[in-house]
Amino acid sequence: MDETHNPKLRSWVESANAPASEFPIQNLPFGVFRPRGTQEPPRGGVAIGDQILDLAALGLKTGPSLNGLAAAGRKAWKALRKQLSRALSDPKQRRHLQRHLLPTKRAELLLPVAIGDYSDFYAGIHHATNLGRMFRPDCPLLPNYAWVPIGYHGRASSIVVGGTPVVRPNGQTKAPEAPAPTFGPSRRLDFELELGIVIGPGNALGKPVPIRRALDHVFGVVLLNDWSARDIQTWEYQPLGPFLAKSFATTVSPWIVTLEALEPFRCAAFERAANQPAPLDYLCDAADQRAGGVAIELEMHLRSAAMRARNLPPARLTRSSFRHSYWTVAQIVTHQASNGCNLRPGDLLGSGTLSGTTPESVGSMIELTQGGKNPIVLPGGESRTFLEDGDEVIQRGRCAREGCVTIGFGAATGRIASAPGLGTA
Numbered sequence: 001m002d003e004t005h006n007p008k009l010r011s012w013v014e015s016a017n018a019p020a021s022e023f024p025i026q027n028l029p030f031g032v033f034r035p036r037g038t039q040e041p042p043r044g045g046v047a048i049g050d051q052i053l054d055l056a057a058l059g060l061k062t063g064p065s066l067n068g069l070a071a072a073g074r075k076a077w078k079a080l081r082k083q084l085s086r087a088l089s090d091p092k093q094r095r096h097l098q099r100h101l102l103p104t105k106r107a108e109l110l111l112p113v114a115i116g117d118y119s120d121f122y123a124g125i126h127h128a129t130n131l132g133r134m135f136r137p138d139c140p141l142l143p144n145y146a147w148v149p150i151g152y153h154g155r156a157s158s159i160v161v162g163g164t165p166v167v168r169p170n171g172q173t174k175a176p177e178a179p180a181p182t183f184g185p186s187r188r189l190d191f192e193l194e195l196g197i198v199i200g201p202g203n204a205l206g207k208p209v210p211i212r213r214a215l216d217h218v219f220g221v222v223l224l225n226d227w228s229a230r231d232i233q234t235w236e237y238q239p240l241g242p243f244l245a246k247s248f249a250t251t252v253s254p255w256i257v258t259l260e261a262l263e264p265f266r267c268a269a270f271e272r273a274a275n276q277p278a279p280l281d282y283l284c285d286a287a288d289q290r291a292g293g294v295a296i297e298l299e300m301h302l303r304s305a306a307m308r309a310r311n312l313p314p315a316r317l318t319r320s321s322f323r324h325s326y327w328t329v330a331q332i333v334t335h336q337a338s339n340g341c342n343l344r345p346g347d348l349l350g351s352g353t354l355s356g357t358t359p360e361s362v363g364s365m366i367e368l369t370q371g372g373k374n375p376i377v378l379p380g381g382e383s384r385t386f387l388e389d390g391d392e393v394i395q396r397g398r399c400a401r402e403g404c405v406t407i408g409f410g411a412a413t414g415r416i417a418s419a420p421g422l423g424t425a
């Protein structure tokens with residue numbers, strides 16, 4: 001850690017110093033924005049309190065995405081973080097920089113990076129166990145789970161920034177007793193509470209990433225909601241895994257929280273049970289085992305159309321943590337590249353749903369309602385098994401530790417829009 005993590009540091013942007021601010025000067029996450037209601041070219045910025053500082057203020061030309069900054073690597077990120085930290089704490093720089101600030105509420109936030117490739121892992125062991133139990137009561141976790149980071153390749157084209165509506169997908173579904181499937185709107189639309197890893201410098205094709213170097217390839221992390229149509233998934237997933245049940249939309253938060261900002265919140269890797277094997281050598285590094293985890297608290301909130309009409313605030317459905325990830329960020333990156341597959345700046349790796357061990361900490365509706373059997377009741381009296389049209393799902397995240405300034409992730413929000421017509425005319 002360095003001067004940028006000093007908990008005593010204050011910014012001349014007063015809103016950044018409020019105890020509840022998600023973006024104090026110790027955070028400094030990167031995003032892409034433009035003034036709302038304009039067609040100005042999108043550009044890179046850093047969140048500070050309730051403002052965005054245009055990176056052009058420091059002479060940095062980013063263009064409409066941060067892939068160039070992601071590719072620049074740890075040395076460059078550290079230098080920029082120091083420069084930003086000094087600029088935003090030194091009152092003498094206020095006069096020069098103030099005209100490069102825009103209130104966040106007047107900004108349109110866009111996807112921070114152009115995402116070339118997206119994979120989604122399955123590292124939340126309690127989620128994997130809960131879902132496995134619904135399908136295979138005798139053997140919830142298949143034997144490979146403890147050894148190999150499970151994942152699938154998703155679609156990058158349908159990843160959207162928080163605030164973008166999520167259109168309910170149509171698809172094939174089949175009730176267990178029905179003789180044939182039908183095509184229509186999903187009736188079991190769900191969210192998945194995840195973390196997204198944003199890749200920095202890539203690796204060349206055929207050159208794996210050793211675990212000791214894995215974090216040099218990580219620019220930062222975002223909140224990630226892997227929307228899932230459970231009824232489509234149930235019918236299509238065997239034998240090749242998720243396909244159209246997942247690829248209709250994935251929501252990420254607009255701000256990339258850097259690994260530098262997360263440094264004070266590092267913790268030990270997931271503690272394995274006595275019957276779980278040690279990672280194979282290529283996934284095992286002493287420093288990673290000791291401090292490769294990150295204590296990130298994650299929450300999902302829901303606000304229905306009826307709740308909005310009655311001015312009721314969003315209701316928290318669940319509260320979990322990235323600590324429930326069976327694999328560390330470094331292990332996920334190293335495994336993804338272990339066959340020689342090349343990662344490129346801006347690629348996105350999802351963690352998988354991060355459920356805790358209690359009923360209040362599970363990361364999806366299918367777990368909250370035990371497969372749709374036990375509806376949850378919302379403030380105002382409505383009940384839910386899965387998501388309804390008009391429901392707004394709000395993901396939040398934060399890191400807090402005694403002696404450190406709390407940092408936040410902002411929000412990743414999506415409101416469900418009704419399915420398009422079936423186009424039979």
Ligand code: MN
Binds near residue numbers: 192194226353
């Ligand atoms: Mn997922």
